[in-house]
Amino acid sequence: MYDDNLDIVREVINIGIGEAADALSRLVNTRVIIKTPDICIMNAADVHDYIRKEMTSLSVYISQNFKEMIKGKTILFYTKECAVSLLNAICGQTMKTSSLTESGIATLNEIGNNIMVTCMSEISNQIDARIWFDLPEVTVEISENYFQNLLNDLKELDKAIVIKSEMRIKEKDIQGYLFILLSFEDFNLLIQGLWKKINTASS
Structure with missing residues (x-):
């Protein structure tokens, strides 16, 4: 049953990330390639070090909280070079990699909102649940405070x-990472919602 649960969640998350990739593809007008997501269950206290290790080479992140039936956080990570290349691909501008202007950060905010809301809305639709989104936040140059504050909502779990x-985005050599953070409780709620929908459909 454990493997069945992971398989069904992975399939639904694939759908959500696929929709997010389609949204990004429409923005850049070229194909976006995604990898099968990794799903890691770990002690909440270890997530800080895991994220920090994974993201040591990246310096721009767009984060957004979601809540209601399930709650958590989505984060898009890019290097500064990839973030600028993404802006150039969408806006048709030529920026220096050393410059990420206020207007560029605002555009990244809109891009992140589009991608992350599309992803989580599709996942929530799979369990007939409604979720609400906070406004996304863009941060350039990840600091130690970021890692310390990343999982404040999960620290009691x-x-x-x-x-x-x-x-x-292979044609433009742009690579980013989408993270979804959930508590174990919310992960189980997602599983229960998926099984409920499957059983209802088959009855």
Whole structure:
């Protein structure tokens, strides 16, 4: 049953990330390649170090909280070079990699909102649940404070779920990572909602 649960969640998350990739593809007008997401169940206290290790080479992140039936956080990570290349691909501008202007950050905010809301809305639709989204936040140059504050909402929990997927725009050599962070409790709610929908459909 454990493997069945992971398989069904992975399938639904694939659908959500696939929709997010389609949204990004429409923005850049070229194909976006995604990898099968990694789903890691770990002690909540270990997520800080895991994220920090995974993201040591990246310096721009767009984060967004969601809540209601399930709650958690989505985060898009890019290097500064990839973030600028993404802006150039969408806006048709030529920027220096050393410059990420206020207007560029605002555009990244809109891009992240589009991608992350599309992803989580599709996942919530699979269990007929409605979720609400906070406004996304863009941060350039990840600091130690970021890692310290990343999981404030999960610090009281025993277990947490980290879902990681790579999104690559091959033609433009742009690579980013989409993370979904859930508590173990919310992960189980997602599983229960999926099984309920499956059983209802088959009855």
